[in-house]
Amino acid sequence: SQRTLVILKPDAVRRGLIGEIIGRIERKAGWTIPAMELRTLDQETLETHYGEHKGKPFYEPLMGFMASGPVVVLVAEGERVIEGVRQLAGPTDPIAAAPGSIRGDFGTIVRENLIHASDSEESAERELKIFFPGLV
Numbered sequence: 275s276q277r278t279l280v281i282l283k284p285d286a287v288r289r290g291l292i293g294e295i296i297g298r299i300e301r302k303a304g305w306t307i308p309a310m311e312l313r314t315l316d317q318e319t320l321e322t323h324y325g326e327h328k329g330k331p332f333y334e335p336l337m338g339f340m341a342s343g344p345v346v347v348l349v350a351e352g353e354r355v356i357e358g359v360r361q362l363a364g365p366t367d368p369i370a371a372a373p374g375s376i377r378g379d380f381g382t383i384v385r386e387n388l389i390h391a392s393d394s395e396e397s398a399e400r401e402l403k404i405f406f407p408g409l410v
């Protein structure tokens with residue numbers, strides 16, 4: 275099975291949607307959450323995580339938003355979980371995201387789109403090391 279890195283962004287935590295979102299992940303057959311923590315992310319961690327977007331117009335506001343309050347970082351594990359959590363999340367733009375998806379059900383603003391999930395096996399491996407370096 276696979277592991278993926280999930281972040282419930284500061285908007286999700288502020289709006290009291292932690293349980294709602296984690297519940298959707300938990301209810302998928304066979305998926306588990308081997309690690310989870312509430313944290314406020316520092317700039318260095320965020321720069322490492324979102325480095326691919328450095329220089330884009332939305333990068334600085336994204337950094338500010340992601341550091342604006344606590345987030346929940348968690349590891350989800352299970353069958354095809356990388357693709358699966360991306361499907362639960364829906365597309366980046368919450369207005370384009372279908373109802374039934376996390377972003378489609380709860381989001382309106384592109385930046386404040388509630389959840390991050392690794393987008394490939396390579397990203398998952400890289401991101402899991404950033405947020406859970408001690409995870410076996």
Ligand code: GTP
Binds near residue numbers: 332384385391393
């Ligand atoms: P993440 O799981 O957070 O990485 O989202 P994603 O993979 O769906 O999108 P991407 O990696 O392309 O962008 C990272 C984050 O930057 C997005 O989740 C948004 O919060 C923000 N973002 C991306 N594109 C835009 C944009 O065009 N405008 C704005 N304002 N924010 C954007």
Ligand code: MG
Binds near residue numbers: 393
């Ligand atoms: Mg991304």
